Amino acid sequence: MKGKIKWIIIGIVAVIIIAIATIFIINELQFSYEIEEITEINYTTLVHEGKYGVIDKTGTIIVEPIYNAVQIPNPSKPVFVCIGEYDEEKEQYETKVFNDKNEQLFQEYETVQVIQIETNIETNPYEKNTMIYKKDGKYGLIDIQGKEITKPIYDEINSVKYKEGTFTIKQDGKVGVINLKGKIIIKPEYETINSDNYYNEKTKNKTTGFIVSKKTEEGYLYGYINYRGKVILNTEYTELERVTAIANEKELYFVAFKNGQAGLLKGNKVILNYEYQDIQYSSSNDIFIVQRNSKQGVVSKEGNTIVNTAYDSIIFGGMYINAKKGDNLYLFDLNGGSVENNEIVSKISTDNPNYFITVDKNDIYSIVDKDEKILVDNNYSYIEYLPGDYFIVAKEGKNGVIDISGNSVIDLEYTSIFHLNDTNLLQAEKIETKTIDLYSENMQKIASMDNATITTGNNYIMLASEDDFSYYDFNGNKLESKDIFEDNQLFAKKINDKWGFVDKNGNLVVENKYEMVTDFNKYGYAGVKLDGKWGIIEQASHQIIQEPIYELEWVQPTFIGKYYRINSWHGDARYSDDIKKDN
Secondary structure, eight states, X not given: OHHHHHHHHHHHHHHHHHHHHHHHHHHHHHHOOOOOOOOOOOEEEEEETTEEEEEETTSOEEEEEEESEEEOSOTTSOOEEEEEEEETTTTEEEEEEEOTTSOEEOTTSSEEEOOBOOOSSOOOSBOXXXXXXXXXXXXXXXXXXXXXXXXXXXXXXXXXXXXXTEEEEEETTEEEEEETTOOEEEEEEESEEEEOOOOBTTTBTTTOOEEEEEEETTEEEEEEEOTTSOEEEEEEESEEEEOTTSOOTTXXXXXXXXXXXXXXXXXXXXXXXXXXXXXXXXXXXXXEEEEETTEXXXXXXXXXXXXXXXXXXXXXXXXXXXXXETTEEEEEETTSOBOSOTTEEEEEEOSSTTEEEXXXXXXXXXXXXXXXXXXXXXXXXXXXXXXXXXXXEEETTEEEEEETTSOEEEEEEESEEEEOTTSSOEEEEETTTTEEEEEOTTOOEEEEESSOEEEEOSSOEEEEOSSOEEEEOTTSOEEOHHHHOTTOSOEEEEETTEEEEEOTTOOEEEEEEESEEOOOOTTSEEEEEETTEEEEEETTTOOEEEEEEEOOSOSSOOEETTEEEOOOSSSSOEEEOOSSOOO
């Protein structure tokens, strides 16, 4: 009997554990969501004589350009929000939603609208799979297929700035937060809710939390709730800011004010008491400048004093702390130790532990080794370390490159020199002639072009002017069109100073008679330029489908069908066939 009871108890416990685990998993699934990345642009906005419509990726008109505005929440999917005239009686714009068959969608609702977003990254300007609908005077969320995510129970729904997939909701004058699954993150109990603006490359905005406020007799008081809806700080602060530059989602630091005084918190633990006028974080040194009684000092993230709050101003000079008191300047290292050489106000480490860049009181840069021995001292107004123990230097408004011995490897003749992001190349520019020169990591010049612009693709860069362009990989090796656009059948080729198109074997297919062309894009169209005007050629037929009539500013414009692109930002692409110079 006892054994039977024992197994019953074990069974009950097992059921409870399974139930708890199930609830936890369901809850996690509600909290967890992925932001779709758009990899295919199937539909774009068409602009014709001030009116808007939609074209597909072949240039076929899907929605006639008769509307005041068109919004495409997800350019890979056929859902188009078309905005017409303003309805005075309803006090709103007439809005219709169509699919690619010209069928009107979501007619059961009073209105359906896209959700505009602001993010830290370049993306589509709308929520991609979520929209707001209105029914019986209230608002709810639907997905792009029309499935209701929430009931129409809210007075307002808005996106949360810098936190895609998350929305503020308002009920009875109070604000809360839900996500794109309709999961309530924060119940509507607050006056205001804003994101804390935290972002990092790995998790993006996933762990961005919320600054919330409640109105009291003392005014607005602020608190903090994390991305899972857990209250970290109660609404008891007159000002509150997360230190987002500390890029560790497990370390929540806040500068919080009470009674007009600032304190430093780690989570809900007080690191510095509320006795400062201001607290500012230095991300380059991972420490804080604090101000009390109009005097400044430096403290660590743990709240330990590095430099006493006794100075008129604190300025960081790389690995040095410049503390000014009256006419005197005192130097400290990042541990608070006194630095004897007061002529040097800044010491900057490099990726080579043997070399440091120093700056003196006259803003003159030098290079020293780890023993403070001067290696390069030539009155430079700027020095920046480069891989391979090279250094960008500036003097008298000109830039060049030297090696660690001080020898010039790129002459001081450029307006600017900088490392080209995500490549092993240097971009050097002369503003007078708009010349761009490219240098390899060995400081060899690999390209030069006047009146040039530069763009970066997935695995190449393009240097282009009004009548020429060339491709290079990220190491500076020159590429041909066929090396990049492997799926194309035709490729741009310059022959005898005129442009045409050749096949993969180099055979001329389209006569070389143009001043300039573009390579065929993923839609199968390329531009051709004659007498200063652009036309369009189709790859499939090898035929000109639009004679050169467009005067365009861009040296490498983009085309779909007979239309040219009129904006440059990612997402919300717009094309036009208006015969006028685009701006």
